[in-house]
Amino acid sequence: MRYLPLSDQDRSDMLAVIGAPSVDALFEAVPSDVHLDQPVDLPFHQGELQVERALGRLAAKNVAAGSVPFFCGAGAYRHHVPASVDHLIQRSEFLTSYTPYQPEIAQGTLQAVYEFQTQVAALTGMEVANASMYDGSTAAAEAVLMAARITRRSKAILSPGLHPHYAETIYTLAHNAGVKTDPLPLAVDNEAAVLSHLDADTACVVVQTPNLFGTATDVSKIAEAVHAAGALLIVVTTETVSFGLLKSPGAMGADIVAAEGQSIGNGLNYGGPYVGLFATRDKYVRQMPGRVCGETTDVAGERGFVLTLSTREQHIRRDKATSNICTNSGLCALAFTIHMSLLGEVGLRRLALLNHQQARRLKDAMSAVPGVEVLTKRFFNEIAVRLPIAAAPLVDALAAKGVIAGVPVSRLAPKAGMDDVLLLAATETTTDDDIAALAAALKEALA
Amino acid sequence: MSAQTGPIRPAGRADAIHLETDKPVTLTGARGLLQDEKLIFELGGWDKTGVDLPEPELDASDLGDLVRAEPIGLPGLSEPEAMRHYVRLSQKNHAIDLALYPLGSCTMKHNPRLNERLARLAGFADIHPLQPISTVQGALELMDELSYWLTTLTGMPAVALSPKAGAHGELCGLLAIRAAHEARGDARRRVLVPTSAHGTNPATAAQVGYLVEEIAQTPEGHVDLADLARKLGPDVAAVMVTNPNTCGLFETEVVEIARLTHEAGAYFYCDGANFNAIVGRVRPGDLGVDAMHINLHKTFSTPHGGGGPGAGPVVLSEALAPFAPLPWVVHRDGALDLREHEERSGEDGRPQAFGRMCAFHGQMGMFVRAYAYMLSHGADGLRQVSGDAVLNANYLKSRLQDVMSPAFQGYCMHEALFDDRWLADTGVSTLDFAKAMIDEGFHPMTMYFPLVVHGAMLIEPTETEPKGELDRFVVAVRALAEAAKAGDVERFKGAPFHAPLRRLDETAAARKPKLRWTA
Numbered sequence: 001m002r003y004l005p006l007s008d009q010d011r012s013d014m015l016a017v018i019g020a021p022s023v024d025a026l027f028e029a030v031p032s033d034v035h036l037d038q039p040v041d042l043p044f045h046q047g048e049l050q051v052e053r054a055l056g057r058l059a060a061k062n063v064a065a066g067s068v069p070f071f072c073g074a075g076a077y078r079h080h081v082p083a084s085v086d087h088l089i090q091r092s093e094f095l096t097s098y099t100p101y102q103p104e105i106a107q108g109t110l111q112a113v114y115e116f117q118t119q120v121a122a123l124t125g126m127e128v129a130n131a132s133m134y135d136g137s138t139a140a141a142e143a144v145l146m147a148a149r150i151t152r153r154s155k156a157i158l159s160p161g162l163h164p165h166y167a168e169t170i171y172t173l174a175h176n177a178g179v180k181t182d183p184l185p186l187a188v189d190n191e192a193a194v195l196s197h198l199d200a201d202t203a204c205v206v207v208q209t210p211n212l213f214g215t216a217t218d219v220s221k222i223a224e225a226v227h228a229a230g231a232l233l234i235v236v237t238t239e240t241v242s243f244g245l246l247k248s249p250g251a252m253g254a255d256i257v258a259a260e261g262q263s264i265g266n267g268l269n270y271g272g273p274y275v276g277l278f279a280t281r282d283k284y285v286r287q288m289p290g291r292v293c294g295e296t297t298d299v300a301g302e303r304g305f306v307l308t309l310s311t312r313e314q315h316i317r318r319d320k321a322t323s324n325i326c327t328n329s330g331l332c333a334l335a336f337t338i339h340m341s342l343l344g345e346v347g348l349r350r351l352a353l354l355n356h357q358q359a360r361r362l363k364d365a366m367s368a369v370p371g372v373e374v375l376t377k378r379f380f381n382e383i384a385v386r387l388p389i390a391a392a393p394l395v396d397a398l399a400a401k402g403v404i405a406g407v408p409v410s411r412l413a414p415k416a417g418m419d420d421v422l423l424l425a426a427t428e429t430t431t432d433d434d435i436a437a438l439a440a441a442l443k444e445a446l447a
Numbered sequence: 448m449s450a451q452t453g454p455i456r457p458a459g460r461a462d463a464i465h466l467e468t469d470k471p472v473t474l475t476g477a478r479g480l481l482q483d484e485k486l487i488f489e490l491g492g493w494d495k496t497g498v499d500l501p502e503p504e505l506d507a508s509d510l511g512d513l514v515r516a517e518p519i520g521l522p523g524l525s526e527p528e529a530m531r532h533y534v535r536l537s538q539k540n541h542a543i544d545l546a547l548y549p550l551g552s553c554t555m556k557h558n559p560r561l562n563e564r565l566a567r568l569a570g571f572a573d574i575h576p577l578q579p580i581s582t583v584q585g586a587l588e589l590m591d592e593l594s595y596w597l598t599t600l601t602g603m604p605a606v607a608l609s610p611k612a613g614a615h616g617e618l619c620g621l622l623a624i625r626a627a628h629e630a631r632g633d634a635r636r637r638v639l640v641p642t643s644a645h646g647t648n649p650a651t652a653a654q655v656g657y658l659v660e661e662i663a664q665t666p667e668g669h670v671d672l673a674d675l676a677r678k679l680g681p682d683v684a685a686v687m688v689t690n691p692n693t694c695g696l697f698e699t700e701v702v703e704i705a706r707l708t709h710e711a712g713a714y715f716y717c718d719g720a721n722f723n724a725i726v727g728r729v730r731p732g733d734l735g736v737d738a739m740h741i742n743l744h745k746t747f748s749t750p751h752g753g754g755g756p757g758a759g760p761v762v763l764s765e766a767l768a769p770f771a772p773l774p775w776v777v778h779r780d781g782a783l784d785l786r787e788h789e790e791r792s793g794e795d796g797r798p799q800a801f802g803r804m805c806a807f808h809g810q811m812g813m814f815v816r817a818y819a820y821m822l823s824h825g826a827d828g829l830r831q832v833s834g835d836a837v838l839n840a841n842y843l844k845s846r847l848q849d850v851m852s853p854a855f856q857g858y859c860m861h862e863a864l865f866d867d868r869w870l871a872d873t874g875v876s877t878l879d880f881a882k883a884m885i886d887e888g889f890h891p892m893t894m895y896f897p898l899v900v901h902g903a904m905l906i907e908p909t910e911t912e913p914k915g916e917l918d919r920f921v922v923a924v925r926a927l928a929e930a931a932k933a934g935d936v937e938r939f940k941g942a943p944f945h946a947p948l949r950r951l952d953e954t955a956a957a958r959k960p961k962l963r964w965t966a
Contacts, residue, residue, distance in 0.1 A: 001828045004911070005914075006835050010913075010914040023835075029860075030725070040599055040829075044826055045827055045828040056568065059569070082526070084530055086567070088529075097753045098753070098754070101550075105943075107539035108540035109540055111484070117963050122520040131754070136806065173618075272808070294957070317650070318646045324651040332756055341524050342496070345520070347500065378509070411787070
């Protein structure tokens with residue numbers, strides 16, 4: 001077996017040192033009636049070539065986004081990632097290292113995390129960010145629990161444009177922790193509806209912008225009302241590239257930002273692993289979940305970085321911790337940092353504008369298709385359209401013709417009464433030809 | 448072969464370290480191949496980019512005042528600069544590809560590169576979680592196959608794949624347990640957890656709204672059955688036990704623990720962080736387990752990546768399976784489908800599935816790697832994995848037990864636990880000893896965990912270490928142990944001397960946190 005270095009001679013030499021008759025004898029603590037005496041009933045080991053064939057066969061059954069005109073968004077976005085990013089994250093020292101518990105021999109990881117935290121704070125317009133969460137949805141759920149701890153209140157209002165998977169994830173975590181959720185019915189552009197739900201028990205309002213339907217909202221007014229009610233504003237963003245063009249959540253008064261960072265540095269990967277961005281104000285840092293890296297010095301006075309504020313965390317505080325999170329998305333966060341370092345402010349702004357440009361062209365093309373109504377007015381790179389027929393069967397039919405025509409709302413919320421609404425995203429990878437192909441396919445299907 | 452190979456250089460020579468520190472300080476801060484590397488924010492490329500993008504033809508005038516007015520504050524690097532910057536940083540990290548990484552309970556084993564290649568196939572890496580089901584049949588087949596392997600290896604009937612890490616899996620398991628109790632109208636308040644447990648266990652139980660109560664441990668390092676029996680009662684929802692436990696011991700009475708737990712109407716949660724010690728030999732389903740998370744990044748070797756991503760699928764018993772979170776893969780009309788919404792309801796009319804752990808379907812990139820690892824090893828290889836992991840740990844224990852003090856007698860499982868009695872009166876602490884190991888080229892073992900042992904040192908070599916590397920480690924640790932006992936205290940107190948940085952001031956970092964770069 002190519003991954004197991006011990007030879008039979010090694011094993012018998014080692015058993016002699018131990019004084020054990022066999023490897024099986026080392027398992028003497030296992031009751032004999034539950035210690036299997038044979039391998040389990042599964043295939044035996046295979047060579048690299050055979051495994052590559054088996055998985056290659058499975059991969060070939062999927063339609064890769066890059067092989068067709070492709071318009072899916074709704075929380076995961078197809079962007080171009082520079083080759084150097086993937087090369088760097090596969091360096092052994094990054095790929096095969098553990099959480100940096102021994103900072104003297106983990107400065108590579110720690111300095112990169114410090115850069116990540118600084119980038120995330122800058123993008124979101126916040127004062128402090130952690131070392132990453134699992135993804136945007138779990139970051140949002142943790143943000144709600146954090147707001148409940150800070151305000152000592154127990155209700156979270158979820159805006160009408162919040163991604164249904166995010167709302168379900170928040171509900172699952174929150175209601176078991178004693179926090180009620182108040183989800184508002186899905187709507188393309190009705191963020192202000194949260195205001196009439198504010199009350200003395202409200203810990204936080206969760207608003208997504210750009211929202212599920214692509215609508216970008218200035219939440220400044222909502223922030224004022226939320227703060228006046230003694231609650232916190234959590235801003236959720238699933239498309240991180242939008243930070244390159246739109247006003248930052250921090251500038252609009254957010255108290256906590258929970259975002260999906262997949263768009264920068266990370267592929268679609270059928271939904272994971274992704275990287276959750278989590279940022280907040282300095283005054284709340286001790287209620288923040290997750291690992292955080294800070295600057296310090298060594299005994300010789302040289303600057304260095306360490307994991308810090310660990311008295312919030314499970315390995316120190318156990319049942320009093322701010323969260324149970326341990327593992328985060330280290331390598332995905334590294335990919336984010338490297339890609340963002342390559343882009344820089346100049347590159348990110350241009351990338352964001354290109355995304356917006358292609359979405360505008362997509363919108364214009366959709367407006368020209370008879371029977372299609374564009375619902376989203378102010379958007380970044382994603383729009384919702386109303387079709388004269390149900391969206392899901394149409395998307396399936398177009399897939400058979402080689403066009404992946406976005407995400408039907410019914411896929412995410414079958415009971416929302418939006419069976420005829422389709423979500424379409426465009427990024428810098430979307431060509432004008434792709435848009436023309438979608439428009440032509442829709443025209444033909446709706447004719 | 449000799450079990451008493453001597454130290455590399457004479458131990459206890461007081462002048463040895465001074466010879467090292469007499470080296471002149473360099474004028475630039477670099478040390479040979481090791482570069483002194485600034486933060487990207489200090490490298491100054493505020494108007495630079497390493498990505499060539501076309502000039503946009505449209506502007507954002509349609510967005511009006513939604514457009515960001517203020518600068519962001521992000522420096523850029525050209526590609527050559529980015530390569531240098533991050534390669535220089537990488538060289539300041541220890542890695543499993545460099546040397547033994549004996550972090551007990553963390554399982555740092557070799558990461559096969561085939562798995563990296565396969566996870567990057569466009570058919571896996573470039574598919575969207577919400578594209579039509581007909582276009583992702585291969586992905587669903589892989590998830591289905593992975594589920595089959597996980598349920599077969601654990602002897603459990605069902606698995607929830609979506610949890611994103613071990614602690615997220617614990618959360619999933621406890622949420623299923625809570626849902627199962629509530630479906631019977633049986634609200635329970637307490638969860639029992641041994642004192643040796645990972646911190647995530649009590650933190651998870653608290654996050655699900657339970658009160659946590661500790662179960663005592665016997666002097667032999669096992670769950671104290673009498674204490675467990677005493678604390679079990681009609682308000683106990685679950686007992687969470689790590690098996691093999693964090694002392695590196697198999698819970699010999701695990702079947703009885705499960706029986707007592709079930710007798711009290713509670714569920715038995717097993718923390719599967721150490722499943723790598725028994726994979727292919729023991730099926731948790733045969734032990735009476737109701738739920739167990741499996742850290743794919745430990746047992747099935749998906750890379751740790753400096754702190755993640757992980758993946759924490761949870762296997763579930765018949766009793767808990769109906770409450771598994773969305774989504775899951777189903778067979779329908781000869782094809783595979785994803786069940787993403789709950790269509791069933793229990794007797795009280797509420798949905799059966801307890802909810803959703805995260806957006807989309809889990810860590811697909813990790814599923815591909817873990818499945819490739821499983822196919823590569825096969826049933827025979829996986830049995831060898833646990834055998835060699837346990838053999839390597841016992842070999843280290845045997846070769847170190849005369850100079851260090853094992854916390855428990857007898858064979859260990861995949862990791863060997865030592866306490867700090869052997870350092871008594873040396874003036875050297877567990878922390879000092881760990882830092883001196885860094886100078887000798889090894890990552891330290893897990894320190895001060897589990898909490899039940901004073902000054903704990905938990906050593907886990909894993910099955911992917913060759914005997915030669917274990918011997919090299921033994922030589923280094925023995926030499927250090929002799930140096931400590933010979934009064935060579937400075938070697939430890941000042942350590943590390945040879946790492947990229949000397950010992951870091953963690954207290955100062957926490958007292959006045961500086962968590963981002965500012966001009």
